Amino acid sequence: MIPLLDPSFHDDSIFIATSDAFQEITTKSVLSDGSGVKTLTEPLLVWIDAVGNRIMQDTMSTNEISPVAHSLCKLTVAFGDLASAYLAYNISSSMPVPTSPTTPPTTKGHLTQNFLRLLLAYTGLRGYYGVDEDESEMTLGFWYLFQEALWSTDYFIDGGGDNQSSPRPESGEIRESKQVLMAKAVYSELVQVLRRKVAFPPPGSGWSRGSYLFCLDIF
Amino acid sequence: MEQSMVDATRMIVQANSAIITQPLGTAPVNHYLSALKCIQAWMSFFTGECVQFLLLVVQPAKDSDTAT
Numbered sequence: 001m002i003p004l005l006d007p008s009f010h011d012d013s014i015f016i017a018t019s020d021a022f023q024e025i026t027t028k029s030v031l032s033d034g035s036g037v038k039t040l041t042e043p044l045l046v047w048i049d050a051v052g053n054r055i056m057q058d059t060m061s062t063n064e065i066s067p068v069a070h071s072l073c074k075l076t077v078a079f080g081d082l083a084s085a086y087l088a089y090n091i092s093s094s095m096p097v098p099t100s101p102t103t104p105p106t107t108k109g110h111l112t113q114n115f116l117r118l119l120l121a122y123t124g125l126r127g128y129y130g131v132d133e134d135e136s137e138m139t140l141g142f143w144y145l146f147q148e149a150l151w152s153t154d155y156f157i158d159g160g161g162d163n164q165s166s167p168r169p170e171s172g173e174i175r176e177s178k179q180v181l182m183a184k185a186v187y188s189e190l191v192q193v194l195r196r197k198v199a200f201p202p203p204g205s206g207w208s209r210g211s212y213l214f215c216l217d218i219f
Numbered sequence: 220m221e222q223s224m225v226d227a228t229r230m231i232v233q234a235n236s237a238i239i240t241q242p243l244g245t246a247p248v249n250h251y252l253s254a255l256k257c258i259q260a261w262m263s264f265f266t267g268e269c270v271q272f273l274l275l276v277v278q279p280a281k282d283s284d285t286a287t
Binding site: 001002003004006009011013014017018020021024025028029030031035036039040043 | 239243244248251252255256258259262263265266267270271273274275276
């Protein structure tokens with residue numbers, strides 16, 4: 001189904017419908033517990049790395065949130081809920097993940113960091129929530145969830161299956177310290193982004209008292 | 220009732236995957252949209268096998284790719 005997520009196709013409705021179907025899979029199907037690592041989690045991460053980031057770059061350069069970019073945000077958030085344990089466990093992993101027969105394999109850590117970067121870009125969209133964009137608030141829940149996942153990664157069971165025979169490249173302690181380092185970097189960036197987002201607009205920007213309160217409510 | 224829905228899942232998966240595996244642009248947009256909506260509606264009846272099948276079906280290579 002992933003090839004249908006093609007932002008270059010002239011009719012956006014297929015992308016949005018496919019994204020909706022994926023959201024349904026990540027939230028309501030039997031794989032919604034994160035069990036489909038090889039069939040769902042990793043292929044989607046590879047797709048986000050290649051295509052999702054491209055959509056975000058277009059959004060940044062045009063400063064306009066297209067229906068496709070909005071749909072991608074919903075998909076990333078739904079996916080984040082599904083895979084928070086996987087993402088927390090593999091945040092600095094150097095385990096290889098095959099991408100496609102023609103491209104070189106990448107690592108779980110690279111894919112995870114790229115996913116987090118995409119979500120962070122949505123959290124920090126330019127403009128004010130409720131006035132210029134409606135997406136940043138959708139991502140906030142993930143950051144709480146991800147924080148909890150980071151605290152409890154010891155309990156994550158790698159569903160990779162075929163990895164069990166190969167020896168782990170790193171001992172648990174090294175992995176943990178790298179993971180903490182990476183998580184700290186991500187969250188300090190998140191704090192910077194949020195500090196920028198919670199700033200009030202300069203006086204005289206024409207906001208009514210209601211919009212200020214609305215903005216306060218969100219953050 | 221529930222059982223007959225479950226029994227029908229294989230057929231639903233087959234029918235819909237036949238549609239969504241057509242390369243984009245070769246079939247009317249409405250076909251894809253209906254198939255994707257149908258898949259969503261059936262999601263709660265699908266077994267893990269069905270979902271994985273839908274995720275893994277790949278589009279057949281286009282004629283231009285195979286012709287040498």
